[in-house]
Amino acid sequence: QNNSLPILTSSPPKPAITNKQALHFCIFISDTRISEIMPYQHQQHDHHQQHKNLSTILPKRIILMRHGESAGNLDTSAYTTIPDHQIHLTSVGLTQAHLSGANLRDLISGSSSSHWRVYFYVSPYARTRSTLREVGRSFSKRRVIGVREECRVREQDFGNFQVEERMKAIKETRERFGRFFYRFPEGESAADVFDRVSSFLESLWRDIDMNRLHHDPSHDLNLIIISHGLTSRVFLMKWFKWTVEQFEHLNNLGNCEFRVIELGSGGEYSLAIHHTEDEMREWGLDSEMIADQKWRAHANKGAWNENCPWYLDAFFDHLADSDENDEDDKTPNDASSISA
Numbered sequence: 001q002n003n004s005l006p007i008l009t010s011s012p013p014k015p016a017i018t019n020k021q022a023l024h025f026c027i028f029i030s031d032t033r034i035s036e037i038m039p040y041q042h043q044q045h046d047h048h049q050q051h052k053n054l055s056t057i058l059p060k061r062i063i064l065m066r067h068g069e070s071a072g073n074l075d076t077s078a079y080t081t082i083p084d085h086q087i088h089l090t091s092v093g094l095t096q097a098h099l100s101g102a103n104l105r106d107l108i109s110g111s112s113s114s115h116w117r118v119y120f121y122v123s124p125y126a127r128t129r130s131t132l133r134e135v136g137r138s139f140s141k142r143r144v145i146g147v148r149e150e151c152r153v154r155e156q157d158f159g160n161f162q163v164e165e166r167m168k169a170i171k172e173t174r175e176r177f178g179r180f181f182y183r184f185p186e187g188e189s190a191a192d193v194f195d196r197v198s199s200f201l202e203s204l205w206r207d208i209d210m211n212r213l214h215h216d217p218s219h220d221l222n223l224i225i226i227s228h229g230l231t232s233r234v235f236l237m238k239w240f241k242w243t244v245e246q247f248e249h250l251n252n253l254g255n256c257e258f259r260v261i262e263l264g265s266g267g268e269y270s271l272a273i274h275h276t277e278d279e280m281r282e283w284g285l286d287s288e289m290i291a292d293q294k295w296r297a298h299a300n301k302g303a304w305n306e307n308c309p310w311y312l313d314a315f316f317d318h319l320a321d322s323d324e325n326d327e328d329d330k331t332p333n334d335a336s337s338i339s340a
Contacts, residue, residue: 057211058263060116060220061108061274064232065100065258068093068134070127073255079162084155089130096256097134104258105138107274108222116220119213120147121204123154123227131256132226145214145221152200153235155228159187180244190247193234201238229253236261239269240296242289250284259283267301270294 071078072087079087089097108116118139122132129149136144158167174182183189204223207213215221225235229252236259237247253259260274271280272293280290292308299305 057208057215057217057221058267059119059208059215059223060263061222062261062269063104063222063224063258064235064253064261065104065131065135065224065226066229066232066253066255067123067125067127067131067226068096068100069255076162076167077164079158079167080164081161083161084158085125088126093127093255094130094134097131098137100131100256100258101135101138104135104224107260108220113218113220115216115218116222117143117145117216118222118224119145121150121153121223121225121227122147123231124149124151125155125228128226128228135224135226150200150225152196152203153225153227153231156190156193156230157184157187159184178244179248190230190234193231194238197231197234198238201235232259236271240289240292246286246289249286251282264297264299266299266303268296268299268303270296272297 068089069092070087070089071082072084073093074090108118120132120136122128132147136147170184174184180190180194183192208215213221213223225232227235232253233247233250236242236250239261259271261269261271262273264270264273270293272290277290280293285293288309292305295305295307
C-alpha cells in the first residue's frame, strides 16, 4: 500500500574488533593527537617567551593633563543649556593648551634619549579634544606613535543639564556626605569614576604588556592622558593605592596643569622624580604620601614599602608588638611538644 510505512531492514552486523586491532587504533589516535598538539604547544611556548620579553618594555612617563579653560569654567551657567561633553575651550584655554604642549615637549626632550616618542589618550569631550589638538602642535608627526580616544577617562557625570542653583545645593550636600562616595542625581560619584578608571588601567597594562602601542625598545615612550581634574585625581588614587581619606584631601589640577608619573631607577613609578616636595604638598599630599613617593623613586619593581602606614597601621594600629612566645604562631606540633 502507498500509505504504508517503509519496511526497515537491519544492516548486516559489523565484525567485532579484535584486541590487536583496538590496540593499533588507540596508538594511531594517540600519535595523531600528539602530532596535532605538539606544534600548538610550541606556538604557545614561543608566544609566552615573546610575551615575557615584551612585558619588560615600560613607558618612561605617564603624564596626566587637565584640559584648558572651558566656557563652563568661566561661567557655570553654560551647563544649563549646553551638554557637558559639548562645552568648548575659551580663547584663554586654547592658549593654555598651546603653551602646555611646548612645556611638555621641552620636559620630554630635555630628559629623555633623542629617540623619544609620545602616545596620547584623550577623553571624548570637546574641551579635551581641543586641548589635544593644541598640545599636538608642539610635536612632529614622527614623534607621535598613536592617539586613542578613551571614553573611560571622561569627566564625572554630573547628571545631564545642570540647573545652576540646584547644583550649588547639591555640591554643598556632597561636601557634607563626602566627595568620593556622593553620587550626583542622574550622574556619578567619584567611586563610579574609580571603577571605570580601574578598568582603563587594566586595559592600559595589557596594551603595554603586549606592545600594542608599537613601542620600540630603543625609544623612551611617554603616555600623555588628556582628561579632567577629578578623573586625573582618581587615576592617581588607583595607581598609588591611596585611601578614600587621602583622595578627599587632594586639590584639583588647574587648567592645563599636569602630573608626571615617571619610571624610577629600580622600576617603580613616582611623582617625586619630576616634581618637588613643595609641589606635592600643594596638591594635598601629606608627609607620609610624599615619603612614599620618594621611596618609589628608587624602589625595585614590585617591592613593598613596609613603612607605608596606610597599608597596615591605618587598619591595625591597636595590635600589640610581635612576641617570640606568641601562642598564635605555634603549630599543633609545637603545642604538643610544650604540653609534653
